[in-house]
Amino acid sequence: MASSGSYAAAVGATRGGARRVIHPLLVRLTHWVNAAAILVMIGSGLEIHNAYPTLPFVVPKVVTLGGWLGGALQWHFAAMWVLVANGLVYFSYGVVSGRFARKLWPISLREAARDAVAAARGRLSHADPTLYNAAQKLLYSGVILAGFVVVLSGLAIWKPVQLQVLGLLFGDFDEARLVHFWAMAVILGFLVLHVGMALAFPRSLVAMIRGR
Amino acid sequence: MLGKSRARHPDTTVILKEAARRLDPPTRRLFLRNAMGLGTLTLLGGCDVVDGLSAERMLGKVSDFNDRVQAWLFDPARLAREYPEAAITRPFPFNAFYAEENAPNVDPATFRLDVTGRVDDDRPWTLDRLYALPRFTQITRHICIEGWSAVGKWTGPRFSDFLARIGADTRARYVTFRCDDNYVTSLDMASALHPQTQLAFFFDDEVLPRKYGFPMKLRVPTKLGFKNPKHIGEIEVGDDFTGGYWETYGYNWFSGL
Incomplete structure (x- = not known):
C-alpha cells in the first residue's frame, strides 16, 4: 500500500478536509452481506436451473454452487433468509433515513443515457463522490426493483399453493419461474457492470469498505 | 413377489432409525465432494473458509428450520388451483429414480395394501375393496423439485376418508408410505388430512398405468412431486420420523407448495 498520506487523499479524507461519510456503516454492512448472499443465491440458482434448464443451456459446474440439485436447493433455501432479512433492513433504512430520496431521486432516462455515454468515453466527473450521476441512479434503482421482482417471483415458485395470489401476479408456476430467471439475469448483468466500475474507480470500492 | 420386500424384519425399527439419519458416511463423502462446490470455495484464497462437514451440518439445520416454517405456513383449508380438462399435459411426463421399463409389475390379483402402526383396523386391503371406496377427481398441477410442472387428472378416494376407515x-405425527419400487417417503399428518390429498387409482379416466404408479399413487397437490409416492404397498401411521428416499440425500422433508 502507498504512504498513508496519498491513501487518505485517494479516498477523499485528507486531514482538515471534509471527512464526509459517503456510506454509513449500516449501508456498508448490508451491502457486503447482500453481496455474499446474492452470490450464493445465483450460484445455487444456476445449479437448480441445470436440473431442468429453463433456457436451452447448462451452466458450467465451475460457476455453480451445491454440486447437484439437492445441495444447491439447501444453499438456496438457506441464503434466501439472509438475502431477504438483510434486504429488508437495507430497504427500510433507505426509505426512513431519506437516503433513497436524496441519492437516487430524481431519475431521468435522458440524463442517464447521457451520463452512460460520457462514462463510456471516460469523461464523467467524479469530483463529488457523495453524489450519484444519472446513470448510477437508474442502475441502483433498477437493481433494487429487480431485487423485489426476484424475491416475489421466488416466493411464488416456492409456495405456489399457499401464496397463490402472488403466483397469479406472474401468470402461473412456469411463468413465475421464467420471471425469476430473468430477474436474476438482470441482477447478474448489473453485477458485472457494477464490479467492473468499482474496479475502474477503486475510490468507490474503498468508500464502500471504509465509508469515506 | 414384490410384496415380500415389505415383510417386517425384526430389526426394522433399528434399520428405520438408521435410515432416518441424514447421511451415511459413504454418501456423506460423496455429498462433500459434489455438493459443497469446493471448487467455488477454494477461490476464496485456499483458506478453509467453509469446512465441508460444518457447512453440511449448518445446511441440514436450516433445512429442518424450513420444515417448521413450512408447517406453520401450511393452511389446511387452502386448496391447490384446479384446471380445466383442456389444460391437461399430454403426454404426462414419467419421472422416477429408475428408467420407465424398470417400473414394478404389480399383480392386481395378489396385491395387498398393508396398513400398519396406529390404526384400529390393520387388515390388508385387496384392490377390489379399494376400488369400491367413494372417489373424487382432481385436475391439478404436479410440480417437480427439478423445476418442471405438468397438469394431470387423478381419481380416487380422499386420503382423509381412507384414514378414517x-x-x-x-x-399421530406422520404417515409413511413404503412402495413396491422400494421408494419411501413420509408426510406430516396435516398434509395427509388435506382435502385434496388423494389415494389415486385412476389417471386421465383410466386405471393408473404402471409408469404412473399402478395400482395406486398418493396425489398431494400441496407438495412437490417426490412427496407423491407411487406403487404404494404399505401405509404406516406413527410418531417416529421416517424421512424418505430423496430426503436422505438432502431434499427438504416438508417440501410443501
Whole structure:
C-alpha cells in the first residue's frame, strides 16, 4: 500500500478536509452481506436451473454452487433468509433515513443515457463522490426493483399453493419461474457492470469498505 | 413377489432409525465432494473458509428450520388451483429414480395394501375393496423439485376418508408410505388430512398405468412431486420420523407448495 498520506487523499479524507461519510456503516454492512448472499443465491440458482434448464443451456459446474440439485436447493433455501432479512433492513433504512430520496431521486432516462455515454468515453466527473450521476441512479434503482421482482417471483415458485395470489401476479408456476430467471439475469448483468466500475474507480470500492 | 420386500424384519425399527439419519458416511463423502462446490470455495484464497462437514451440518439445520416454517405456513383449508380438462399435459411426463421399463409389475390379483402402526383396523386391503371406496377427481398441477410442472387428472378416494376407515389415530405425527419400487417417503399428518390429498387409482379416466404408479399413487397437490409416492404397498401411521428416499440425500422433508 502507498504512504498513508496519498491513501487518505485517494479516498477523499485528507486531514482538515471534509471527512464526509459517503456510506454509513449500516449501508456498508448490508451491502457486503447482500453481496455474499446474492452470490450464493445465483450460484445455487444456476445449479437448480441445470436440473431442468429453463433456457436451452447448462451452466458450467465451475460457476455453480451445491454440486447437484439437492445441495444447491439447501444453499438456496438457506441464503434466501439472509438475502431477504438483510434486504429488508437495507430497504427500510433507505426509505426512513431519506437516503433513497436524496441519492437516487430524481431519475431521468435522458440524463442517464447521457451520463452512460460520457462514462463510456471516460469523461464523467467524479469530483463529488457523495453524489450519484444519472446513470448510477437508474442502475441502483433498477437493481433494487429487480431485487423485489426476484424475491416475489421466488416466493411464488416456492409456495405456489399457499401464496397463490402472488403466483397469479406472474401468470402461473412456469411463468413465475421464467420471471425469476430473468430477474436474476438482470441482477447478474448489473453485477458485472457494477464490479467492473468499482474496479475502474477503486475510490468507490474503498468508500464502500471504509465509508469515506 | 414384490410384496415380500415389505415383510417386517425384526430389526426394522433399528434399520428405520438408521435410515432416518441424514447421511451415511459413504454418501456423506460423496455429498462433500459434489455438493459443497469446493471448487467455488477454494477461490476464496485456499483458506478453509467453509469446512465441508460444518457447512453440511449448518445446511441440514436450516433445512429442518424450513420444515417448521413450512408447517406453520401450511393452511389446511387452502386448496391447490384446479384446471380445466383442456389444460391437461399430454403426454404426462414419467419421472422416477429408475428408467420407465424398470417400473414394478404389480399383480392386481395378489396385491395387498398393508396398513400398519396406529390404526384400529390393520387388515390388508385387496384392490377390489379399494376400488369400491367413494372417489373424487382432481385436475391439478404436479410440480417437480427439478423445476418442471405438468397438469394431470387423478381419481380416487380422499386420503382423509381412507384414514378414517382404517381408524387411524390422526393425532399421530406422520404417515409413511413404503412402495413396491422400494421408494419411501413420509408426510406430516396435516398434509395427509388435506382435502385434496388423494389415494389415486385412476389417471386421465383410466386405471393408473404402471409408469404412473399402478395400482395406486398418493396425489398431494400441496407438495412437490417426490412427496407423491407411487406403487404404494404399505401405509404406516406413527410418531417416529421416517424421512424418505430423496430426503436422505438432502431434499427438504416438508417440501410443501
